[in-house]
Amino acid sequence: MERIIRTALELGFGYAPVALALFLSFRILDIADLATDGCFVLGAAISVRMAAAGNPLLGILLAVPSGMLVGAVSAELQTRLGIPSILAGIITNTALYSVNLMVMGWRSNVNLIKEDSVFTLFRKMIPGAWSDFLLLTVFPTVIALLLKWFMSTRLGLSIRATGDNPVMVRASSIDTSSMIRAGLLISSSMTALSGAVIGQYQKTVDINSGTGVVVIALACLIIGETVLGRKSMNKSIAGAVIGSVIYRFVYALVFYTQLVPVQCLKLLTSAVVAAAIAVPHLREERAAVSGTDAAEKEGEENA
């Protein structure tokens, strides 16, 4: 039982930066970054491959610039070349499939057998069953704190305002395209970093291990918003991390109780995400319809 809880917590924190990345790209910039899946695998591939070559720490660090590169490509496609953001993400993601295979040495998976990972190195320093957990909580916590700080800097404020009111941003002599580029650069590096950590944690990377990561991260984001609300920046950032942990608990629950067949979990996740995004829209539409009804009624009364 302890192991189940621990694993859920570990995975929750390990995947949390992807939810933070989606918070930045989807909630703040209003861009559904579909390159997330491939970007996650790229980070994992680089990290596991480097660990296999005896450089686990370098593998994690290299994931950051590689993620930035993905973000840059995707951003250039949409800001300079006029490709709609969703399509730019799909194109980048498709291209990444080949890139990821190449990074993995044209194999569909790479495993760590006896080689060290950052986790085995850390266990030598701090032994115990909760060693991995400790490392995995420190990492998204640092990222979350950095993100919180970043959001109040000049660049962070400019990115936030770009998603909020681009007209006002241009009127403040800020180039909105540059802000979209900067935002995607940062979100993609967080995604790749999460892939790198999860890859070494699971001691394996598979070319298909990224499938559904973007939808799961969205689900985490929505769970977090439901629990903590989205009133403030602090709550939103904490919510993304907490949402990610809750999701992994639900996953563990389903996995061990077989409440729903595990194979159906992605179907369920998609349904939850679709519903969570649809409900506010439907509510608004309903309010608009009843609003017109009320107006008509009033009109009749006045007549």
Add this chain to the structure above:
Amino acid sequence: MLDIQRISKTFLPGTINEKKALDCVSFSAQDSEFITVIGSNGAGKSTLFGAISGSFPLDAGKILLDGEDITRLPEYRRSRFIGRLFQDPMSGTAPGLTIEENLSLVLLQGKKDATVFSRITVKDRDMLAEKLAELGMGLEDRLKQPVGLLSGGQRQALSLLLATLYPPRLLLLDEHTAALDPESALRIMDLTEKIARNSGATCLMITHNIQQALDTGDRTLIMSKGRIVADISGETRRSIGVSGLTELFRKNAGTDYASDRILLTDDI
């Protein structure tokens, strides 16, 4: 000094919807001059503002500001010295950011030796609260609230402060009080005149209210069909009155009464 030289703009050229929005418009404005612009709908007033602030490329003509040719400067670079306010109070502020964050964004953007990672200091925050207090709307106590919660008048006052936080060389006001209730509109007009005077910027204001056009500022331009058809100032402007100006408009614009109905409404 703003110098507009024979600028023209046609939208959708060669189509059935072709619209000659600016037809060889020329005029110049002195530093700290306050000019009101009137004209019926579609006369090209807002297009003129769009041309000056760089929202679209011109077909012909030149725009000089203090002798510098800014005709081809991109919009976001021009906004460094051009402040612009719109009719819609929603357009000048970011609703999801707090009042303090909106102000910080603009403050940091113009601050010398600010890097991309700069944040505002305690001193900056005090200065911003002071500036907010000058608006007389109690916004200085609501620094941490998202701007989306403010009323239209409050948002427009904040927009005005944002546009003039660094004194612009040119302030463009596009019916910025038209969507407000009468009381807020008066309040914002008072603030506008005060801020415009203090900043020393050249100020252009579009209005549909003739009385306001004559009461505010030093000079009035009348536009019709993409041209400036009258330019009055000084003694002429002081003595002309609403009916005189309406008469002048009808004569110079050469249009029928019905299509100019909008010009003749004298409510705010």
